[in-house]
Amino acid sequence: MTKGRPNITRAALAALLFLSSPVLSRAIMAPAYGDVLFNRASLTIETANGPVLLDVEIADTDPKREQGLMFRRSLSENQGMIFLFGREREITMWMKNTFIPLDMVFIGDDWRVVSIAQNAEPFSTDVISSRRPASRVLEIGAGQAKKLGLKVGDRVSLKK
Structure with missing residues (x-):
């Protein structure tokens, strides 16, 4: 059972680094269609x-x-x-x-x-x-x- 934990930890760390990427964070935070108010x-x-x-x-x-x-x-x-x-x-x-x-x-x-x-x-x-x-x-x-x-x-x- 302990063999799986390092893989989970690495996956979580990789996901965190990926989501903190400046390019990706701009894409995630960009307004979606419909956010413009008329x-x-x-x-x-x-x-x-x-x-x-x-x-x-x-x-x-x-x-x-x-x-x-x-x-x-x-x-x-x-x-x-x-x-x-x-x-x-x-x-x-x-x-x-x-x-x-x-x-x-x-x-x-x-x-x-x-x-x-x-x-x-x-x-x-x-x-x-x-x-x-x-x-x-x-x-x-x-x-x-x-x-x-x-x-x-x-x-x-x-x-x-």
């Missing part, structure tokens, strides 16, 4: 059918924009996420690690819809482009843009 706001889109009110999460920092809706399993019809970028430019997005099919509504500096990408495919690494300069992207569930009657030129407002 502020919420009300977003209104003025459509030909009347105003549409959505409850949105705001992605206004690099970590928030990088995480976005990745790993989420559901999104209610009245919810979305708005990505706020600093300046107007062609914006490109993708669906890597995103479980939910989405519509992406690209919005310019003047808070008007400049383009809409419908039914983005989950997990795709294909680039989805605004095709025109934009400074914001609203992500909503796939099919919602059509259902809500969203069109290029619709005015958007955000109430934080």
Whole structure:
């Protein structure tokens, strides 16, 4: 029975050294997806059918924009996420690690819809482009843009 103890002691010591490694401890302590907290706001889109009110999460920092809706399993019809970028430019997005099919509504500096990408495919690494300069992207569930009657030129407002 005593023969097994040195092996257990060596294994425990090896595990302790392994876990105290600076590289590993950073990996263990790194925030997991979902640790980024998003502020919420009300977003209104003025459509030909009347105003549409959505409850949105705001992605206004690099970590928030990088995480976005990745790993989420559901999104209610009245919810979305708005990505706020600093300046107007062609914006490109993708669906890597995103479980939910989405519509992406690209919005310019003047808070008007400049383009809409419908039914983005989950997990795709294909680039989805605004095709025109934009400074914001609203992500909503796939099919919602059509259902809500969203069109290029619709005015958007955000109430934080």
